Amino acid sequence: MKKLLLLTLTVFVLALAACSSDNQASDDNKEKDNVPEQQPEGNDRYAATFPFSGIETDESVDNRTIGVMINNHAAARPQSGLSEADIVFEILAEGTITRFLALYQSELPEVVGPVRSAREYYFELAEGYDAIYVYHGAADFVNDMIVNRGINFLNGSTYDNDGILFKRESFRKAPHNSYLQLGAVYDVASTKGYETTSTQESLNFLTEEKIETLDGEKAAQVKVEYGDNTSESVEYTYDEASGKYARSSNGEPSVDLNTETAIQVDNVFIVEAFHEVIDDSGRRAIDLKTGGDGYLIQKGQVQEIQWENKDGRIIPVKDGQPIGLVPGKTWVNVVPTDPGIKQSVTISNE
Template sequence: MVENAPQARPQTGLDQADIVYEILAEGEITRFVSVFQSNPAETIGPVRSIRPYFVEIGDALDAVIVHAGWSQEAMDMMAGRKLSHLDEVYGDGAYYWRSTERKAPHNLYTSVDKMKQGAKAHNFRSEWNGPLLTFAKEGTSPLTGAAVSYIQIPYLQGYFVSYEYDATAGVYKRSMEGKPHVDKETGKQLQTKNLLVLESKHKIVDKEGRREVDVFGPNKGVILQEGKSQQITWERKNGLLRAYDDKGKEVPLLPGNTWVQIVPEGTQLKME
């Protein structure tokens, strides 16, 4: 769990995640579920607390869930399902560290190596039973829709995300509130080979502004790859939020990383 409050920006390590899910939390801001498998990121964070719909994503991926605190419903879910997780607030501080460059709680970090140490210390199951991604054949682009060189994705209270296509690199480069979203350590702008924007049912459930967010579907959305777009439906099947065309065939991903923007139903995207 990586936070996205202004005090937490720029973040570290999101550029090395295989998949990043961005979803609204309370406080009218988003958080990131960052999924690490192929890159041994040495710094990841700032790490913050978890919510039930984030747990659902981690559980479906058969992941070790790494966080700092929780909502009660999220903790009940993890305890009830006996999920493997590391919580800095309650007993797992050895697998995190605090940076002196920022004030708490926006200064908590971990790494892939620290996460592996924690998993080993807790005797978590080492065999992975997670889902497999569906990839396109090398050199093929599966999309048939309109060209999109720029997309703007509004969330709430003026916060918006945008991506601009870099044809030379074949990636969409990410910005937040009109400024390049960069990694703190490298200074490089975040980018993605696959961009999915998925509409989902959202509901505020308490006075703190906590939400229920549907991460099962089905619902509608759009996928962008190599400067092209395609309208899709999405649904969680076999552990992943997968995209399907109008004939019900899964739309494969291109080799590389993936960003998934989960937005409330009816969100008006700006695409050029």
């Protein structure tokens, strides 16, 4: 009887101990649940990097790039949506008037424009960045090239003023009043069987440590001339506070029409390329494949560099090695070999 009583007492004590242990574990778990999750330090908190701006994000970065032809005639200024493009190529179209190819991936404004017609060298650039190429009208032979080369495109002439993809605004006259409703691009592209997602290889971007060690000549003011001194000019002025360059056209600050946001640039990339007029309308062929001389202007400094076309992308190189970009916005100004980059570009520290 004593043995049975002792055994029963032992079992009771063990059960009581187990229950106490379970309660303590439960309390410990509750305390752990109430402790905020430790956030990773530094860049580890971001899941990805936008491939053409180098900006880190916790959002998805697989939306396909959209390349839009944007008018730069004086009657088309100020434009809409330019301040949000990751990369903008500024290249001569006719005469001394330039036109933009704006590449959108990390930011997608509601409206972009005015939209203008296509050129071969623009759609070849768009293809290099795997972009859906958006334009409004083109010469028949240019349209044929776009179709025959398998470019994924949306032509505003097909959707002119449909109110979904394109809208004609009354405050400007044609051909300076066609505006792309950018939010509709992916839906319309899907109806044509185009992919609207894409995994892109990132451009080469500098780390914060590399940015702090940038070394070059001072470049507070950059002026790019397209033609003689009475023609179109572009200016970039460095702002020490923001570490960016503010853009102007013919002395007028470049701003967004809808938001009045000033266009500020992290990388000014100027390249020299061979230009040739190919018809009576003044259309050009431009060699963006061979490479040549260039300037890379960042953080108030300029480097004399070379440029190369790598798999359809225009990249800066020095001593045969790619040079990194500062994360942010990049504008690429293409100037003719005649008169040349030294004659077309003036850089000063004033």
